[in-house]
Amino acid sequence: MTPALELAVARQIGEFELDVAFTVESGVSVLFGPSGAGKSLTLALIAGLMRPDAGTIAINGHVVTDCSRGTYVTTQKRRIGMVFQDGLLLPHRSALDNVALAVRQASGRRARRALARAWLERVGAEGFADRRPGSLSGGQRQRVALARGLAGDPALVLLDEPLSALDSAVRRELRSLIRGVIVSSGVPAVLVTHDPEEAEELGDVIIAYNHGRVTGRRVVERPECPAPPPGGPESTGPV
Amino acid sequence: MPSASAGGPGEHRTSVIGLVPRSWLNALGIPPWVWSPLSVSLHAAFEATIVVALVGSALGFLLAKGRFPGRDAIETVCSLPMALPPTVVGWYLLTQMGGPGPIRNAELRLFGHPLTFTFNGIVVAQIIESFPYCLRFSRAAIAGVDPRFEQAARAMGLSRWRTALLVTVPLARRGLVAGVAMAFGRALGDFGATMIVAGSVPLATTMPIALYEAVFYGSHEQAMVLALVQLALAFAILFGVSGLGKVRPW
């Protein structure tokens, strides 16, 4: 099976040197380490928001960055989804509109909105689908952000400390939601966190980071049932 | 209800305030020496602002987002009217539009007649004077949008066009509107450049020039009224702009 992500990159910013290589087969891979270790930088490189100095990145077998050949696919052409630490939902649009904006695979306003609504239901946000982000709590916003990250049928979803800005009660509540939704959607994920509990609870594989290097890799034992077959709401939901 | 100013050979179009019939204005007690310059000022500023808003916002966007050399040089050149005395601007306009040269040839081709001492000349002078305000406000507003929103949009797959239209511009809308409002206010308030380009033909002048003449010829009551009206207008515009929030282009 083609790995979801193959990455081997190097990038220097000022005094800081990033030099990492790893592969994500499927499931949730957690980049875990202290602040400033280069985890968010790695996500930026995967997303194409920044370019490495050297190396290659391939998503689902497609080479999106290859410094030796000069290949570089722009961010908007990479089939990725992103969930940011502060959500970054557009403040002037409703939650539903925000998610609908990310839907690429359906055409027609009605279809996009229907798909968006289905995703909002999956994350438990259908109750405030028509409200603007400004009137939502932090936890509610991150639910919408998660829906937005997955709604575009991405080949890979990137989460940059999605829960760090929330207080601990909300954080615990959302942890299982994130794991549940991502696993059931079947989309491989790369999640950045500095919280060890979060890493254990959310990751199938934990990749340890320190000072811009990968210092270890560990598979998390999960005694539960195997993941259901991949498929999002678009395979069974309304069209 | 054209005022006496010439838009060139041919008629001066009905002005904004010309929507109100003359009889009403007289009934309200608003004398011609108020509504005539007011009408010219509003009309000219309106036309000037439309041009400035379109070009200024677009250029401001380009300057905020673009990564080409000479970005700051362009902004400096376009901002010169803010630092130049309006007499300099007016003088160059007068000599270029009135005397021989490439600009006069262009305007003869476009308009069929020189723009000096015409309504359109006033509009041109106001465009030049108010352009830097819109440009700087727009650039500051667009540059002030948190780039991470745009990153999020790109991650969602939105093309550069859609990102600009659906994300950047709406997030910057307050500053953009403020820029247009400031440009309008500046166009309304222009004196030096307008006076040189258009002269001071009675009943065909703008408000600031009308005030100057009122003071010059000693009509104190007229001066008082004209000054008060303009003060109220400027205050209203500034008040509106401040309500739009903090955008600081300098």
Next chain:
Amino acid sequence: MKREHKTAQRLDNRQKAAVISVVVLVGFALGFAAAHLLAGYIAYWDIVSGPFLLSLRVTFAAAIIAGTTGIASGYVLAKGRFPGRDLLETVGSLPIILPPTVLGYYLLEVLSAGTRPGGFLTRVTGHVFVYNASGCTIAAAVAAYPFCMRAARTAIEGVDPLLEQAARAMGLPNWRVALQVTLPLARRGIAAGLTIGSARALGEYGATLMVGGDINGKTRTLSLAVLDSFTTPERDTILLILVLMAIIAMTGVGLLGRSRA
């Protein structure tokens, strides 16, 4: 996701290049003007020097007045928490779009002798404020004031409050915190405001015309002199000086605004 940081090195080079080009440009132009002025046309200099020196005095004085009041009010507006704060800033910003003739009219009303405040001032100080250089200075200062004030406010608001708190924790009284911490940290923005304010003061026309009266030799500043019945070379010299000043000013503002570490 953090944005890419420009390294400090790249900024310095760009800054250097910009400064060098401005210096070269200024050098050229000044040399040109000097050659023009000194090329045997003594009468030239007589005609141009009057407005030139007057503008120099007026702009310098206006810049000092507008600068100090602008920084002071900018500080108060940035730090103060009182009702009507934004209203005060709006009123202070009026000269930006207020037609210069309106400004001149009200200044004339206020400063003229008689029963107004101007009359009171005249009786007290024995000095008349209209139709002389003082009037020009006041008009130019009022025109420049909003630029200084707004820039100062923005710059002061942009200072990291933690640094001020640290200074207070060290035992420095408030006025020393302001002078030794806040203002120095805000100097870039303040300088930009001063630059654009000075340019505005130099270029002031409408209000200066009304309050000063365009009296040859006494109140004819450079911007008024452009319209004089000069012959071409004199006018060209004046235009050159004014355009140069404007370019220097806006380039300075651009430099001060852009380079942020």
